[in-house]
Amino acid sequence: MIALTKRKTWLYFIPYDLWLALFVIAPVALIIYQSFFDLGHHFTLANYSTYFASATYLKMTVNSVWYALLITLFTGLISYPTAYFLHQLKHRQFWLLLVILPTWINILLKAYAFIGIFSQAGLANQFLTFIGIGPQQILFTNASFIFVATYIQIPFMILPIFNALDALNPAFINASRDLGASNWQTFRRVIFPLTLPGVKAGVQAVFIPSLSLFMLTRLIGGNKVITLGTAIEEHFLTTMNWGMGSTIGVVLIIAMIIVMTLTGDQKPKGGAPR
Template sequence: MTKKANVFYFIPYTFWLLLFVAAPLILIVYQSFFNVDGQFTLGNYQTYFQSGTYLRMTLNSFWYAFLITIFTLFISYPTAYLLSKTKHKQLWLLLIILPTWINLLLKAYAFIGIFSANGTVNDFLSFVGIGRQQILFTDLSFLVVATYIQIPFMILPIFNALEEMNPSFIRASRDLGANSFETFKRVVFPLTLNGVKSGVQAVFIPSLSLFMLTRLIGGNRVITLGTAIEQHFLVTQNWGMGSTIGVVLIIAMILIMLFTGEKKKKGAVRK
């Protein structure tokens, strides 16, 4: 009876995976082998790998995703560390998570108002005598907004890793004469590295395919593969080429997950 109940509960999960994960992936791969006229071809992949434009878009996507991840990590790790030491950590954590409940489009339009020519930032710059600057539709504004949006997804796994860390390791490090920097370098950071890797996955992978922020905040000056996919599906109607770029992105995301995933140590002693 128990085994039958387990199988019964497993059916909805399997159905969800097949319908919303496996089926879309199969359709994207299938569509990538057809041109704009609906004819079977390998030309989409040939065009992608031989086109300097698409290769530059790929490099741009990885470069901007790398910058967003680095900026997010530099802000999130100290924040998560200080958060783990505060008294009302759950309340502060809730305040950090709260912006994720707001729709991405609403946050983007809010930053348009903040960075616009008559926005809050330019009002402050004018007040201090610097004068109004072109902030919106620049690489800087795009990186700032993307980093702000991704910060909670980096903080959470690092905070959880810090919370799970045994405090006795830190005390032992101090008893052995290590200072605060050495303790962080040799004890704290290595023990929370899995949380950092999870945060990198949660930030880097979505950042590869950003397209809404590149249009609204970057003003299409920031061109990524996500932008190209949007253009092929909604403008040129070349679904085959758009699917080809999607397949390349999926493969890149899988490789990143394998690279940043937790590796089991070989030769572990069995009890």
């Protein structure tokens, strides 16, 4: 009976294992394999030596990390207060749904919408003209790229933080206030530390995709913002140097693993946490 139950349990994991093998492990393995070949399809390590010896690629790497950090920082500064405020509302699930709704719209449509808003004749410049500042060059700047990327990523930061707040036991907050803690002390020593896993999950959900942005760098940044995502697109679609593009992809995968390790839950070894 036990063996039959174990067999049924194992069968339940087959679809998941197949999905993981076909759409996660196989693509990653293919990228790693392709990174060791040059344009003539000859095995080589030159792609990696070129990457780490090139000041251009290293600058792209720094730019990617820097912009991803800024986007994550601004997203977090906006998302935590927003999630905290939404959690206090009566119909918080409804308001959360309104926050998530923009994620249902294609990112390309949102990018073109912001092109219209930030253009010389767009709503942003019309408002600046109305208040006497006059039209400014908003589109195709670093600031516009960070603004749009932050706007797009906000729901992905709000949701895990909101879930962490929703899972927080109110008894801890009541106990803190019964012991005489102020609202700020309760937030700083009780609420924020206990919801930190939600913040870390939000950082993963925002920082990792932000490392490889390429569409917004062209449409909103006007190719003035150069990241590794832009380089990958260039190598795969323009120069057709799939080996170099795959090499950059491997670097991004390693960076993503590092981010997930740093932001993962650090559980003490040797038993349950005290």
